[in-house]
Amino acid sequence: MWFYIKLAWRNIFRNKRRTIITSIAIGIGLASLIFTAALMEGMINNMIQSATSSFLGQAQVHGGDFRETQDVEKTVNNLDQVTAELKQDPLVTNYTLRTLSMGMIASPANMNAALLVGVEPGSERFLSKIADTLQKGSFFDGANPRDMVIGSKLAEDLEVSPGDRVVATVSQAKTGDLAQEMFRISGIYQFGIKEMDSGLAFIRLKKAQQMLGIGDRVHQIAIKFKDIKTADMPGISFWKKYSRFDNEAVPWTILLPQMKAVLGMVDISLLIMAVILGCVVVFGIINSLFMSLYERMFEFAIMRAVGTRPAGLRKLIVLEAGALAVISIILGSALGMILTLIFAHSGIDYRGIEFAGTTFHELIHPVMNKWHYVVFPVGVLFFTMLVAIYPAWVAGRLRIATALRKSL
Amino acid sequence: MEKKIEKQVPIIVTENVKKTYEDNGVEVQAVRGVDLTISAGEFTAIVGPSGSGKTTFLNIISGLDTITSGRVLLNGKPLSEIKGSELSDFRRDHIGFIFQAYNLIPVLTVEENVEYIMLLQGIPKAERHKRVMEILADVGLREYAQRLPAKLSGGQQQRVAVARAMVSNPDLILADEPTANLDSKTGSELLDMMKELNEKKGMTFLFSTHDEMIMSRARRVITLKDGIIAADVLKK
Numbered sequence: 303m304w305f306y307i308k309l310a311w312r313n314i315f316r317n318k319r320r321t322i323i324t325s326i327a328i329g330i331g332l333a334s335l336i337f338t339a340a341l342m343e344g345m346i347n348n349m350i351q352s353a354t355s356s357f358l359g360q361a362q363v364h365g366g367d368f369r370e371t372q373d374v375e376k377t378v379n380n381l382d383q384v385t386a387e388l389k390q391d392p393l394v395t396n397y398t399l400r401t402l403s404m405g406m407i408a409s410p411a412n413m414n415a416a417l418l419v420g421v422e423p424g425s426e427r428f429l430s431k432i433a434d435t436l437q438k439g440s441f442f443d444g445a446n447p448r449d450m451v452i453g454s455k456l457a458e459d460l461e462v463s464p465g466d467r468v469v470a471t472v473s474q475a476k477t478g479d480l481a482q483e484m485f486r487i488s489g490i491y492q493f494g495i496k497e498m499d500s501g502l503a504f505i506r507l508k509k510a511q512q513m514l515g516i517g518d519r520v521h522q523i524a525i526k527f528k529d530i531k532t533a534d535m536p537g538i539s540f541w542k543k544y545s546r547f548d549n550e551a552v553p554w555t556i557l558l559p560q561m562k563a564v565l566g567m568v569d570i571s572l573l574i575m576a577v578i579l580g581c582v583v584v585f586g587i588i589n590s591l592f593m594s595l596y597e598r599m600f601e602f603a604i605m606r607a608v609g610t611r612p613a614g615l616r617k618l619i620v621l622e623a624g625a626l627a628v629i630s631i632i633l634g635s636a637l638g639m640i641l642t643l644i645f646a647h648s649g650i651d652y653r654g655i656e657f658a659g660t661t662f663h664e665l666i667h668p669v670m671n672k673w674h675y676v677v678f679p680v681g682v683l684f685f686t687m688l689v690a691i692y693p694a695w696v697a698g699r700l701r702i703a704t705a706l707r708k709s710l
Numbered sequence: 711m712e713k714k715i716e717k718q719v720p721i722i723v724t725e726n727v728k729k730t731y732e733d734n735g736v737e738v739q740a741v742r743g744v745d746l747t748i749s750a751g752e753f754t755a756i757v758g759p760s761g762s763g764k765t766t767f768l769n770i771i772s773g774l775d776t777i778t779s780g781r782v783l784l785n786g787k788p789l790s791e792i793k794g795s796e797l798s799d800f801r802r803d804h805i806g807f808i809f810q811a812y813n814l815i816p817v818l819t820v821e822e823n824v825e826y827i828m829l830l831q832g833i834p835k836a837e838r839h840k841r842v843m844e845i846l847a848d849v850g851l852r853e854y855a856q857r858l859p860a861k862l863s864g865g866q867q868q869r870v871a872v873a874r875a876m877v878s879n880p881d882l883i884l885a886d887e888p889t890a891n892l893d894s895k896t897g898s899e900l901l902d903m904m905k906e907l908n909e910k911k912g913m914t915f916l917f918s919t920h921d922e923m924i925m926s927r928a929r930r931v932i933t934l935k936d937g938i939i940a941a942d943v944l945k946k
C-alpha cells in the first residue's frame with residue numbers, strides 16, 4: 303500500500319501543470335464552499351441577532367402557561383429568587399422585566415387595540431432596540447410616569463405625535479374590571495416591521511403593574527446570553543433551572559419557529575451548493591484522471607504484464623485521485639481561510655436588504671468555524687476517491703496486448 | 711547447459727495454437743497452428759518478417775493475449791485454467807518480460823523498478839535490497855541504483871529491464887525485439903550479457919527478433935512465416 307501511495311504521489315507530479323490547474327479548480331470549489339458556509343453562519347448570527355435583539359430577547363421566562371393563554375393573572379412565580387439567580391448566572395449578560403397585556407388606546411381621532419408593554423427603561427435598552435429606532439421624542443428620558451412610547455404606524459393610525467395625549471384601557475387581573483389611564487406620547491419608534499410598528503405601546507413597568515393590579519409581579523423576563531449560540535443548546539441545564547416554580551424558560555428557537563425553519567433552509571441551500579460544486583469538482587477530476595490514464599496505457603500494460611493485478615492498478619488510480627485531492631484541499635482550505643479572514647475583518651454590507659422576513663441592520667461577518675475545515679475537505683477527499691472508481695475500473699480492464707501494441 | 715537441453719525439461723508446450731483477430735470485420739489469422747516446445751535453459755530466437763506473428767505468439771504464451779484455439783502448457787499446466795488475478799500472479803512468479811523500449815516505470819528509480827516484482831511477491835525489504843543489488847551488479851549498473859530511467863541511456867535502460875525480468879528467477883524470459891531500439895554496439899553488449907546470464911544461471915530466454923546478432927548468438931532459431939513455423943533450426 304505504502305508503495306502505491308508513493309507511486310501515486312510521484313505520478314501526479316509528472317504533469318505538473320495539469321495537476322496544478324486541476325487542483326486549483328478543485329481548490330476554488332472547496333474555498334467557495336468554505337467561504338459560503340462561513341458567510342451563511344455570519345448571516346445566521348446576524349439574523350438571530352436582529353430577530354432577538356429588537357424585542358424578543360434570546361430567551362424568555364414566563365409564569366406557567368402564560369405563553370398560550372396570555373392571561374394577565376399568570377405572572378412569573380418566585381420572581382425575587384429567579385432574578386437573583388439570573389443576576390448570578392454566568393451564561394447571562396442582561397435581562398429585563400416586562401408586563402404584557404392587551405389593551406385599547408384611544409386618541410381624539412381614533413381607537414386601536416395594542417399590546418401594552420410595561421418596561422424598565424434602564425434594562426430594556428440592553429434587550430430591545432426600541433430606544434435605537436426612535437423617530438421622534440425620547441425613550442422614557444424624564445421621570446414622568448405617564449410617558450408612552452409607540453410605533454410609527456400606530457401613531458399614524460391614532461393621528462398623534464409626541465406631546466399628544468391618549469387614553470389606555472386594560473382589564474385588570476382577577477376582577478376583570480376595566481382600568482383606564484391617561485398617557486402622554488413621549489416617543490415614536492420605527493422598526494420597519496409592520497407588526498412591531500402598529501401593535502405595541504410601551505409604558506413604565508410600575509404604571510403597568512398598578513393598572514393591572516398585579517403588585518410587583520411581571521409576565522415576562524427577557525434574557526440575553528453572553529454567547530448567542532447558548533439559545534440553540536436545548537440540552538443545557540439552564541432551561542430546567544428557570545423552569546422551576548411552575549415557570550417556563552424557552553429559547554428564541556421555540557418562540558420563533560418560523561425563524562428556526564429559515565435556518566434549516568439555509569442549511570439546505572448550503573447542501574445544494576455543496577452538491578453543485580461537488581459535481582464540478584467531480585468532472586474536473588474525472589477529466590484529469592482520464593487524460594493521465596490514456597497517456598499511460600503503455601506503462602500500465604507493462605505493469606500488468608510483469609505481474610500487477612488489475613486491483614493493483616485500480617488502487618493506484620484511486621490513490622492518484624486521493625493525492626490530487628490532498629493538494630486541492632491544501633490549496634482550497636488556505637484560500638477559503640484567507641477569504642473568510644479578510645471578510646470577517648472587514649464585514650460585508652447587506653444593510654437594509656431583507657432576507658426571509660428580517661432586515662439586516664449590521665454588517666455581516668463570516669465566521670471561522672473549524673468544522674468547515676474538517677467536513678468539507680474530508681468530503682472532497684472522499685468524493686474524489688469515490689469518483690476515481692470509474693477510471694480505476696477502466697484501468698483494471700486494460701487489454702494488455704492491445705495497449706502494448708498501440709503505443710509502439 | 712547443453713545437458714539441460716538434452717534432458718528436455720519442457721517449459722512451454724504449444725499444441726496447434728491459433729489466433730485470429732477481427733479487424734473491422736476482416737479476419738486476420740496472426741497465428742495459424744503452431745506446435746512448439748521450449749525447454750529449460752534454451753536461448754532461442756523466433757524470427758520472421760514483419761507481421762508473421764512473432765509478437766502475437768509471445769503474448770499468447772505469457773497469457774497477455776488469449777488464443778482462438780489450441781492449447782498452451784506452461785510447466786505442464788494449461789494456461790487456459792488460470793484466470794483473473796491468478797494469471798497476474800502467474801506471470802509475476804514464472805515469466806520475465808523485456809520489451810522493445812520504455813520498459814521501466816519512469817517515476818521509479820532503477821532500484822525501485824527492479825524491486826517492483828519482489829514487492830508484488832511480498833518479499834521482505836532487506837532481501838529485496840540484497841537481491842536487487844546482486845542483479846544490478848550482474849548487469850553492471852550497481853552505481854545507477856538511485857537514478858531515474860530518464861537519466862539512463864537506452865542500453866542501460868534495457869539492462870535494467872533485463873535485471874527486472876531476472877530478479878525473481880522466473881522459469882522463462884520473453885524478450886520482444888529487445889535490441890530493436892539500440893545501436894548495434896549497445897545491442898551486441900546487451901546480448902552478450904544475456905547470453906552470459908543464460909549460461910551462468912541457466913535462465914531460459916525466448917526472443918522475437920529481426921536482429922542478425924540475436925540469430926547468430928541463439929542456439930535455436932525458429933522461423934515464423936504467415937503464422938506458421940517455416941523452420942526450426944538447432945545449432946551445434
Ligand SMILES: Nc1ncnc2c1ncn2[C@@H]1O[C@H](COP(=O)(O)OP(=O)(O)OP(=O)(O)O)[C@@H](O)[C@H]1O
Pocket residue numbers: 704707731732733738739740758759760761762763764765766767
Ligand atoms: N489487435 C489486432 N487486431 C488486428 N490485427 C492484429 C492485431 N494484432 C496483430 N494483428 C495482426 O496480426 C499479424 C501478426 O502481428 P504480430 O505483431 O504478431 O507480427 P510480428 O511478427 O510481431 O511483426 P513485427 O515484426 O512487425 O513486430 C499482423 O498481420 C497484424 O497486423
Ligand SMILES: [Mg+2]
Pocket residue numbers: 764765766886918
Ligand atoms: Mg512484433
